[in-house]
Amino acid sequence: MTDLSTRSPTGLKAWLTNENPESHLQASCGRAYYAWLDFAANRLALLGLIIVGLLVLVAALAPLLATASPIAPDLQSRLLPPSADYWFGTDELGRDIYSRIVYGTRLTLYVVVLVAIIAAPVGLLVGTSAGYFGGWIDKVLMRITDIFLAFPRLILALAFVSALGPGIENAIFAIAITSWPPYARIARAETLTIRRADYIAAIRLQGASAGRVIWGHVVPLCTSSIIVRVTLDMAGIILTAAGLGFLGLGAQPPLPEWGAMISSGRKFLLDQWWLASIPGIAIFVVSLGFNLLGDGLRDVLDPKSGD
Amino acid sequence: MTNGSHNAATGEVNSTRFRLPQPVKVVLGLVTTLGLTFLGLLVVTFFIGRVVPIDPVLAAVGDHASASAYEKAKIELGLHLPLWQQFLVYVKNVAVGDFGESVLTANPVIDDIKRVFPATLELASMGTIFGVVLGIPMGVIAAVHKGRWPDQLVRVFGLLGYSVPVFWLGLVGLLLFYAKLDWVAGPGRLDIAYEYLVDPVTGMLLVDSLIAGEIDVFFNAFSHIALPAIILGYFSLAYISRMTRSFMLEQLSQEYIITARVKGLSETRIIWRHALGNVMVPLVTVIALSYANLLEGSVLTEIVFAWPGLGQYITNSLLQADMNAVLGGTVVVGSVFISLNLLSDILYRLLDPRAK
Numbered sequence: 114m115t116d117l118s119t120r121s122p123t124g125l126k127a128w129l130t131n132e133n134p135e136s137h138l139q140a141s142c143g144r145a146y147y148a149w150l151d152f153a154a155n156r157l158a159l160l161g162l163i164i165v166g167l168l169v170l171v172a173a174l175a176p177l178l179a180t181a182s183p184i185a186p187d188l189q190s191r192l193l194p195p196s197a198d199y200w201f202g203t204d205e206l207g208r209d210i211y212s213r214i215v216y217g218t219r220l221t222l223y224v225v226v227l228v229a230i231i232a233a234p235v236g237l238l239v240g241t242s243a244g245y246f247g248g249w250i251d252k253v254l255m256r257i258t259d260i261f262l263a264f265p266r267l268i269l270a271l272a273f274v275s276a277l278g279p280g281i282e283n284a285i286f287a288i289a290i291t292s293w294p295p296y297a298r299i300a301r302a303e304t305l306t307i308r309r310a311d312y313i314a315a316i317r318l319q320g321a322s323a324g325r326v327i328w329g330h331v332v333p334l335c336t337s338s339i340i341v342r343v344t345l346d347m348a349g350i351i352l353t354a355a356g357l358g359f360l361g362l363g364a365q366p367p368l369p370e371w372g373a374m375i376s377s378g379r380k381f382l383l384d385q386w387w388l389a390s391i392p393g394i395a396i397f398v399v400s401l402g403f404n405l406l407g408d409g410l411r412d413v414l415d416p417k418s419g420d
Numbered sequence: 421m422t423n424g425s426h427n428a429a430t431g432e433v434n435s436t437r438f439r440l441p442q443p444v445k446v447v448l449g450l451v452t453t454l455g456l457t458f459l460g461l462l463v464v465t466f467f468i469g470r471v472v473p474i475d476p477v478l479a480a481v482g483d484h485a486s487a488s489a490y491e492k493a494k495i496e497l498g499l500h501l502p503l504w505q506q507f508l509v510y511v512k513n514v515a516v517g518d519f520g521e522s523v524l525t526a527n528p529v530i531d532d533i534k535r536v537f538p539a540t541l542e543l544a545s546m547g548t549i550f551g552v553v554l555g556i557p558m559g560v561i562a563a564v565h566k567g568r569w570p571d572q573l574v575r576v577f578g579l580l581g582y583s584v585p586v587f588w589l590g591l592v593g594l595l596l597f598y599a600k601l602d603w604v605a606g607p608g609r610l611d612i613a614y615e616y617l618v619d620p621v622t623g624m625l626l627v628d629s630l631i632a633g634e635i636d637v638f639f640n641a642f643s644h645i646a647l648p649a650i651i652l653g654y655f656s657l658a659y660i661s662r663m664t665r666s667f668m669l670e671q672l673s674q675e676y677i678i679t680a681r682v683k684g685l686s687e688t689r690i691i692w693r694h695a696l697g698n699v700m701v702p703l704v705t706v707i708a709l710s711y712a713n714l715l716e717g718s719v720l721t722e723i724v725f726a727w728p729g730l731g732q733y734i735t736n737s738l739l740q741a742d743m744n745a746v747l748g749g750t751v752v753v754g755s756v757f758i759s760l761n762l763l764s765d766i767l768y769r770l771l772d773p774r775a776k
Contacts (some may be wrong), residue, residue, distance in 0.1 A: 180725065260460035263759040265716035265750075268734070269464070272750045276468040277736045352585050356720050359587050360735055375588055382595055393588030401583035408579075 130295040146333020151413045158409020165403025172175050172211035173219040178214035184367040192385050204378065212388065213369035214395050221399060222369045224285055224354045229343050231289035237335060242305025243297070257300065262294040267353060274362045281364040284357045288350055295346070296339055303335040337414045344408035355396050371396050426635075446769060454762050461754045464577035466510050470503075486747040511534055517749030526739050532733060537752070538623025539609060540722070540729030546626075546649035550655030551714075552707055556696075558657070559664025563672060564691055574661055578702045581658030586717065590651050591726035597647055605643040607726035614640045648725040656710040664699065665708045671695040701771045708764030712757045 130147075134140035134296035134411035171280070172179060181187075182198075184196055187207035195202045266288075273287035307313065317328055357363035358372025371392040376413065378388025477494045485493070494500055498509050515521070519529035562574035597603045605611060609625055618625070618632040626645065629637035671677065672695055680690045719731030726732070730749055737745035 126577070248467075256456060260457045263457045263758045263761050264461065265712075265753050266463070267719060268716050268750050271719070271734065271738060272465065272468050272746055275741070275746050334617055337653050346581055352583075355469045358585060359585075359720065360723065361739065372585070372587075375491070375585070375591070379591060382591055383599055386595065389588070389591055392593050393592070396585045396588065397583055400585075401579065404583050 148154035179215045180214045181209035183369045184215040185214045217369040232293040236293040240300025257259040258294045258297045266291040276320025279362045284363040300335045341411045347403035473682040508654030520743040520744035523742045536733045542624040547653030548711045550653035555657040557662030560663040562665040578658040587720040602649045652721045705764035705768045712760035
């Protein structure tokens, strides 16, 4: 590779927008840059990105940001309204709600990330195998997918949690097991459009195994649509997890899970509104952030499916 | 839902002999899908019932039963059979509506479900009506004013609906409209003063009170259902308005719209009669899907509003580890959900002459 800076005197931007990229790296950086410009032009999507970024940041820095322990009770200061000491007030055990919200970001992120890394690969595997092999494998796999797609997700998650016992891990498992089918359908549709491509035939002629073709050459092409769909699903996952927490089936006390916080604050709704309202706003903001981000990503990465 | 396009390969073989007429094939395909999906649902509920950590025999005979009583109960419950036979027995029982007895209420689960289901049906129906009545016009207006402020407004309103936790919205709604403003009645289906005034015919109070001619009861029931139905229907509103918008955009770019304009039809007529008329077909499936979603999604709303429906029944049974009731409820909700899914598919094929 030649020294790029001498050829592009105006610096990074010129390098990125170069019409004649000199390397694979430059071409992909350039493409990413244009995608970013598209994305950033959408103010709402940018807002979504900021919200999700803040969520990650707060979760990472929770011990620094929190002003008190999220779980240690302090019965001297029960049910205090928002003030300079307790920014969002305190709950029925005297715990600082602000600190609980801050630590709650970790649980939210935990749920979302785990569901995504369980459900998305399962969907990818099922969908790409069905699309690639075709024939009876396709029929069987898609039948199973259709069956799972026709199930009521929340009720099924409830039934799973009831069998496995309440707890955040079981809630995650229950949500994941009901959320993979859409990914399988998307992955299959994408695979069908590329399985007859010449480059796939070329790889097969070189003797690559089916697993290698699928994993190395089909899956990477499906990921962008899957990422869009996963991001759009995040809000639903957060709401379901919070719903399970609200019903007492998700994260168990004293964990500062937002849905469970609403549930315990419910009794004090009339006189101490902050107990139930603030966690609700937190859930709302975070799922709004994922929705905005997902919409923006869809417009950039997957323009044909947008409305 | 169904993969109709795969029939092309088998069509060649059939052509030499006997070929089934297209509609029969479609119906057969749908019936197969329906049957398999139900079977899948039963496999899942059966599996859940088996992995549950509570020993069903101990639950029946109590902790202090002797070994012989335990064995006897095990045989009575059919748990000595191989797993696949147990599954067949389970399928047979479900087919005749036998879900076992609820530990909590000591009634057969099916009777409990019959009692509570109308309340859920009423709530979900009102929610869907709300979503349809507001969602369709909002979607149409958004499509007509694409990119301008009404479109943005509808979009943001819809996004809020997708993002807000419904149980929280319910609590805030109760706080505001019941406790502070006193515009609507509180939790439950009726004020105590009005209980037991009308005979349950359909189980849906709005209908029953009209049948009995009790207008006071009707208004009281309406005042109770309004808030939960609006909050439950908000999701449906968001979904229906978004889909209406995208269907309408597709129609408005068609040539027949230009023809209609050239003929000098009024814009109102073009939009609300011609374009919307063609949108109604795909919209029916959207409405059926959102109805199914509300039936299922009413669980959280019912808890917040102390609404004595199926969702509350399932949740209460769940918290008491009453597995027969939970699984029975799951099968019923799942069956309704699956049927509505398929119904929307059939309706689409019936209403749209192009969908063969």
